[in-house]
Amino acid sequence: MDTLNMRIGGKGEPAVLLLHGLGATGAVWDHFAVQLDRRVLVPDLPGHGPSAPLPHYSFATLAEAVARALPDGGPLVVAGHSLGGVLALELASDRYDVEVAGVLALGVKVEWSQDDLNRAASFAAKPPRVFETLADAEQAYLKVSGLLGIAPTDPAGLRETEGGWRLALDPAAFGLGAPDMPALLAGARCPVVLAAGENDPMSRPEQLRALDADAVTLAGLGHNAHVEDPAAVRALLKRFGV
Numbered sequence: 713m714d715t716l717n718m719r720i721g722g723k724g725e726p727a728v729l730l731l732h733g734l735g736a737t738g739a740v741w742d743h744f745a746v747q748l749d750r751r752v753l754v755p756d757l758p759g760h761g762p763s764a765p766l767p768h769y770s771f772a773t774l775a776e777a778v779a780r781a782l783p784d785g786g787p788l789v790v791a792g793h794s795l796g797g798v799l800a801l802e803l804a805s806d807r808y809d810v811e812v813a814g815v816l817a818l819g820v821k822v823e824w825s826q827d828d829l830n831r832a833a834s835f836a837a838k839p840p841r842v843f844e845t846l847a848d849a850e851q852a853y854l855k856v857s858g859l860l861g862i863a864p865t866d867p868a869g870l871r872e873t874e875g876g877w878r879l880a881l882d883p884a885a886f887g888l889g890a891p892d893m894p895a896l897l898a899g900a901r902c903p904v905v906l907a908a909g910e911n912d913p914m915s916r917p918e919q920l921r922a923l924d925a926d927a928v929t930l931a932g933l934g935h936n937a938h939v940e941d942p943a944a945v946r947a948l949l950k951r952f953g954v
Contacts, residue, residue: 728750731791731793734885757778758777835883838883
Protein backbone atom coordinates (compact mmCIF):
# COMPACT_ATOMS: atom_id res chain seq x y z
CA MET A 713 0.00 0.00 0.00
CA ASP A 714 1.29 3.42 -0.92
CA THR A 715 2.29 5.69 1.95
CA LEU A 716 2.67 9.34 1.04
CA ASN A 717 3.21 11.88 3.81
CA MET A 718 0.93 14.89 3.37
CA ARG A 719 0.65 18.05 5.47
CA ILE A 720 -2.78 19.67 5.29
CA GLY A 721 -3.69 22.97 6.90
CA GLY A 722 -5.69 26.15 6.56
CA LYS A 723 -9.14 26.82 5.14
CA GLY A 724 -10.49 28.34 1.96
CA GLU A 725 -10.92 27.33 -1.65
CA PRO A 726 -9.45 26.74 -4.09
CA ALA A 727 -6.92 24.75 -2.13
CA VAL A 728 -3.27 25.03 -3.11
CA LEU A 729 -1.13 21.94 -3.69
CA LEU A 730 2.60 22.60 -3.25
CA LEU A 731 5.04 20.14 -4.86
CA HIS A 732 8.74 20.21 -3.99
CA GLY A 733 11.69 19.43 -6.22
CA LEU A 734 13.96 16.41 -6.44
CA GLY A 735 15.95 15.86 -3.25
CA ALA A 736 13.94 18.25 -1.06
CA THR A 737 10.87 17.64 1.11
CA GLY A 738 7.61 19.48 1.60
CA ALA A 739 9.28 21.52 4.36
CA VAL A 740 10.86 23.64 1.62
CA TRP A 741 7.44 25.35 1.29
CA ASP A 742 7.05 26.24 5.01
CA HIS A 743 7.67 29.99 4.69
CA PHE A 744 5.66 30.12 1.47
CA ALA A 745 2.62 28.26 2.78
CA VAL A 746 2.04 30.63 5.71
CA GLN A 747 1.33 33.42 3.22
CA LEU A 748 -1.64 31.56 1.75
CA ASP A 749 -5.00 32.26 3.38
CA ARG A 750 -6.60 29.01 2.26
CA ARG A 751 -6.32 25.24 2.50
CA VAL A 752 -2.81 24.08 1.68
CA LEU A 753 -1.72 20.53 0.79
CA VAL A 754 2.00 19.77 0.98
CA PRO A 755 3.16 16.22 0.27
CA ASP A 756 6.59 14.69 0.52
CA LEU A 757 6.95 13.07 -2.89
CA PRO A 758 7.46 9.29 -3.06
CA GLY A 759 11.02 8.33 -2.13
CA HIS A 760 11.51 11.60 -0.24
CA GLY A 761 11.38 12.23 3.50
CA PRO A 762 9.05 9.74 5.24
CA SER A 763 7.11 8.92 2.05
CA ALA A 764 7.53 5.39 0.74
CA PRO A 765 9.61 4.79 -2.39
CA LEU A 766 8.12 3.59 -5.66
CA PRO A 767 9.12 0.40 -7.49
CA HIS A 768 9.52 2.50 -10.64
CA TYR A 769 9.89 6.26 -11.01
CA SER A 770 8.41 8.18 -13.88
CA PHE A 771 6.60 11.49 -14.04
CA ALA A 772 3.37 9.52 -14.43
CA THR A 773 3.93 7.20 -11.44
CA LEU A 774 4.84 10.16 -9.22
CA ALA A 775 1.77 12.13 -10.34
CA GLU A 776 -0.42 9.06 -9.78
CA ALA A 777 0.90 8.67 -6.24
CA VAL A 778 0.15 12.31 -5.45
CA ALA A 779 -3.31 12.11 -7.02
CA ARG A 780 -4.19 9.01 -4.97
CA ALA A 781 -3.20 10.75 -1.74
CA LEU A 782 -5.26 13.90 -2.31
CA PRO A 783 -8.34 14.37 -0.15
CA ASP A 784 -11.66 14.60 -1.94
CA GLY A 785 -12.70 18.16 -2.61
CA GLY A 786 -12.91 20.97 -5.08
CA PRO A 787 -10.43 22.33 -7.57
CA LEU A 788 -6.75 22.82 -6.81
CA VAL A 789 -4.21 25.40 -7.80
CA VAL A 790 -0.89 23.56 -8.08
CA ALA A 791 2.47 25.23 -7.56
CA GLY A 792 5.45 23.02 -8.26
CA HIS A 793 9.18 23.65 -8.12
CA SER A 794 11.58 21.93 -10.54
CA LEU A 795 10.46 18.27 -10.58
CA GLY A 796 7.32 19.44 -8.77
CA GLY A 797 6.58 21.79 -11.66
CA VAL A 798 6.65 18.88 -14.09
CA LEU A 799 4.29 16.94 -11.83
CA ALA A 800 1.97 19.96 -11.60
CA LEU A 801 1.69 19.93 -15.40
CA GLU A 802 1.12 16.16 -15.37
CA LEU A 803 -1.74 16.59 -12.91
CA ALA A 804 -3.22 19.35 -15.08
CA SER A 805 -3.88 16.85 -17.85
CA ASP A 806 -7.08 14.80 -17.86
CA ARG A 807 -5.29 11.57 -16.89
CA TYR A 808 -5.46 11.67 -13.08
CA ASP A 809 -9.04 12.62 -12.17
CA VAL A 810 -7.82 15.79 -10.44
CA GLU A 811 -9.51 19.14 -11.06
CA VAL A 812 -6.67 21.65 -11.52
CA ALA A 813 -7.64 25.30 -11.82
CA GLY A 814 -4.15 26.65 -12.47
CA VAL A 815 -0.48 25.67 -12.50
CA LEU A 816 2.61 27.58 -11.48
CA ALA A 817 5.67 25.68 -12.73
CA LEU A 818 8.74 27.24 -11.15
CA GLY A 819 12.36 26.52 -12.02
CA VAL A 820 11.70 23.54 -14.29
CA LYS A 821 14.76 22.27 -16.14
CA VAL A 822 13.56 22.13 -19.73
CA GLU A 823 16.79 21.47 -21.64
CA TRP A 824 18.74 18.27 -20.94
CA SER A 825 22.04 17.33 -22.55
CA GLN A 826 23.15 13.72 -22.91
CA ASP A 827 25.69 14.42 -20.18
CA ASP A 828 22.86 15.59 -17.89
CA LEU A 829 20.93 12.39 -18.55
CA ASN A 830 23.98 10.16 -18.10
CA ARG A 831 24.87 11.84 -14.81
CA ALA A 832 21.32 11.42 -13.50
CA ALA A 833 21.25 7.77 -14.53
CA SER A 834 24.56 7.20 -12.74
CA PHE A 835 23.17 8.68 -9.51
CA ALA A 836 20.04 6.53 -9.86
CA ALA A 837 22.10 3.34 -10.09
CA LYS A 838 24.14 3.93 -6.94
CA PRO A 839 23.17 2.76 -3.44
CA PRO A 840 22.54 5.48 -0.82
CA ARG A 841 25.77 6.96 0.47
CA VAL A 842 26.34 6.57 4.20
CA PHE A 843 27.90 9.52 6.05
CA GLU A 844 29.76 9.02 9.30
CA THR A 845 28.36 12.15 10.93
CA LEU A 846 24.99 13.85 10.99
CA ALA A 847 26.65 17.13 10.00
CA ASP A 848 28.03 15.59 6.83
CA ALA A 849 24.63 14.14 5.95
CA GLU A 850 23.00 17.52 6.53
CA GLN A 851 25.46 19.17 4.16
CA ALA A 852 24.75 16.52 1.53
CA TYR A 853 21.00 17.05 1.88
CA LEU A 854 21.36 20.80 1.36
CA LYS A 855 23.58 20.32 -1.69
CA VAL A 856 21.31 17.76 -3.35
CA SER A 857 18.23 19.90 -2.78
CA GLY A 858 19.96 23.15 -3.82
CA LEU A 859 19.26 24.69 -0.42
CA LEU A 860 22.82 25.22 0.81
CA GLY A 861 23.04 28.64 2.42
CA ILE A 862 19.35 29.51 2.06
CA ALA A 863 17.46 27.01 4.23
CA PRO A 864 18.02 24.59 7.11
CA THR A 865 18.09 20.84 6.70
CA ASP A 866 14.74 19.13 7.14
CA PRO A 867 15.39 16.32 9.67
CA ALA A 868 12.82 14.23 7.77
CA GLY A 869 15.18 14.30 4.81
CA LEU A 870 17.74 12.21 6.70
CA ARG A 871 17.74 8.68 8.05
CA GLU A 872 19.97 7.05 10.65
CA THR A 873 21.38 3.79 9.36
CA GLU A 874 24.11 1.28 10.06
CA GLY A 875 27.43 3.10 10.06
CA GLY A 876 26.02 6.62 10.23
CA TRP A 877 23.47 8.67 8.33
CA ARG A 878 22.04 8.69 4.81
CA LEU A 879 19.63 10.82 2.86
CA ALA A 880 16.02 9.65 3.00
CA LEU A 881 15.93 10.27 -0.75
CA ASP A 882 15.67 7.11 -2.83
CA PRO A 883 18.52 7.43 -5.37
CA ALA A 884 16.41 5.69 -8.02
CA ALA A 885 14.33 8.87 -8.27
CA PHE A 886 17.20 10.42 -10.22
CA GLY A 887 16.38 8.16 -13.14
CA LEU A 888 13.33 10.08 -14.35
CA GLY A 889 14.85 11.40 -17.57
CA ALA A 890 13.82 14.60 -19.33
CA PRO A 891 10.23 15.84 -19.36
CA ASP A 892 8.46 16.43 -22.67
CA MET A 893 7.60 20.02 -21.87
CA PRO A 894 5.87 20.93 -25.16
CA ALA A 895 3.54 17.94 -24.74
CA LEU A 896 2.90 18.72 -21.07
CA LEU A 897 2.07 22.33 -21.83
CA ALA A 898 -0.18 21.35 -24.72
CA GLY A 899 -1.96 18.82 -22.53
CA ALA A 900 -2.65 21.13 -19.59
CA ARG A 901 -6.38 21.77 -19.17
CA CYS A 902 -5.96 25.01 -17.22
CA PRO A 903 -3.98 28.27 -17.28
CA VAL A 904 -0.24 27.76 -16.73
CA VAL A 905 2.44 30.18 -15.56
CA LEU A 906 6.07 29.26 -16.20
CA ALA A 907 8.59 31.11 -14.06
CA ALA A 908 12.25 30.99 -13.09
CA GLY A 909 14.70 33.05 -11.13
CA GLU A 910 16.86 35.40 -13.16
CA ASN A 911 19.96 33.61 -11.85
CA ASP A 912 18.64 30.04 -12.01
CA PRO A 913 21.40 27.96 -13.64
CA MET A 914 19.06 25.01 -14.27
CA SER A 915 16.05 26.80 -15.71
CA ARG A 916 17.17 29.70 -17.84
CA PRO A 917 14.50 32.35 -18.46
CA GLU A 918 15.25 32.39 -22.18
CA GLN A 919 14.66 28.63 -22.31
CA LEU A 920 11.25 29.08 -20.73
CA ARG A 921 10.38 31.93 -23.07
CA ALA A 922 11.10 29.63 -26.01
CA LEU A 923 8.23 27.49 -24.71
CA ASP A 924 6.01 30.34 -23.55
CA ALA A 925 6.59 33.95 -24.53
CA ASP A 926 4.85 35.05 -21.33
CA ALA A 927 7.16 33.10 -19.00
CA VAL A 928 8.06 35.14 -15.91
CA THR A 929 11.60 36.05 -14.87
CA LEU A 930 12.00 36.68 -11.13
CA ALA A 931 14.64 39.37 -10.76
CA GLY A 932 17.68 38.57 -8.65
CA LEU A 933 16.54 35.08 -7.65
CA GLY A 934 18.03 31.64 -8.21
CA HIS A 935 16.75 28.09 -8.53
CA ASN A 936 14.87 27.98 -5.23
CA ALA A 937 13.08 31.29 -5.72
CA HIS A 938 10.19 30.24 -3.47
CA VAL A 939 12.66 29.91 -0.60
CA GLU A 940 14.71 33.00 -1.41
CA ASP A 941 11.71 35.32 -1.81
CA PRO A 942 8.39 33.64 -0.96
CA ALA A 943 6.41 36.85 -1.47
CA ALA A 944 7.64 37.30 -5.06
CA VAL A 945 6.56 33.78 -5.98
CA ARG A 946 3.34 33.96 -3.97
CA ALA A 947 2.32 37.02 -6.02
CA LEU A 948 2.21 34.85 -9.15
CA LEU A 949 -0.60 32.76 -7.66
CA LYS A 950 -2.84 35.83 -7.66
CA ARG A 951 -3.24 35.22 -11.38
CA PHE A 952 -5.37 32.22 -10.38
CA GLY A 953 -7.41 34.12 -7.82
CA VAL A 954 -5.38 32.79 -4.91
